[in-house]
Amino acid sequence: MANRIWVAVGIILSLSSQVQSAVDCNTTGVGRFADPTDTTCKKYTLCVYNSSTKIYTSYNYTCPTTLFNPNTGTCSPDYVCEVTNPASSLCTEDGYIPNPNSNCTGFIECVKINNTFTATNYSCPDDTFFNPNTTLCETSYKCPTPTFTCTAAGRFANEADSTCQTYYMCVLVSSNGTYVQEKYNCPSTSVFSPSSSFCTTSYACP
Structure with a gap:
């Protein structure tokens, strides 16, 4: 009985780090990559490839006191964050707009409060894309090629x-x-x- 409990605990602990990631490891490959939806430049994803299962696993991290430098793939005290809040440049009215950094897999909710826009990033479900015409995540929408x-x-x-x-x-x-x-x-x-x-x-x- 005790062995079964330890096995269960081990499984839970191993899964706790494997969370939904804003980075597609199948596209980026192995390495550390900045979270494209993070405007603080602190969050990044570690992509690890398991050669036996041929599956990528993503682990989300946050730099504790420094910023994540996408050029070096490390947390650095010298890096200058150049990502701006989408609300300051993209939100013009209440509603939903495409997230330009998500390749059609995410969108931004714009809400105006006291003449100031706040922006919240969302991701579409797997195998769907955000359609700016309907403001819905759809399987039939074709994302424009960059x-x-x-x-x-x-x-x-x-x-x-x-x-x-x-x-x-x-x-x-x-x-x-x-x-x-x-x-x-x-x-x-x-x-x-x-x-x-x-x-x-x-x-x-x-």
Whole structure:
């Protein structure tokens, strides 16, 4: 009886770290990756591959006192968080809008309280995509293919954005040239400068 209890406890403990992750380990592969829905730059996911089962397992972590640097895959005291709250640049009215960092698998709920927007991130159920036309997660919705593809690590301007407020972050995750591509928004008072690869108030958007 005692052995059965210990076996049960062991199973519970092993499953407690395997939680739903905002990072798709099947896409990223092995490594540590920033949570694309986290605006504090503290959360990240560790992707581990089990060669015997051929299944990826994801573990969510939070940097205790520092920020997660997606370039090095570590918690760093020197990293500057460049992810902004989606409400400051995306929310214009109450309702649901696509999460630009989720590749159609998530959405943002915008709520205006005392003339200030608050944004809450949500993920669609597995095998569904957020349809901005119906504001529902649907299996039949076809997510548009991104027009930008990472070919090198770094930050790159979104040439399709006439406001110059969005850019792409490319992170090399394997030696075979595989990149993780994420889209970010500059703070509402700044634009992305392709020359400095940073959000700035001094750059003049063409």
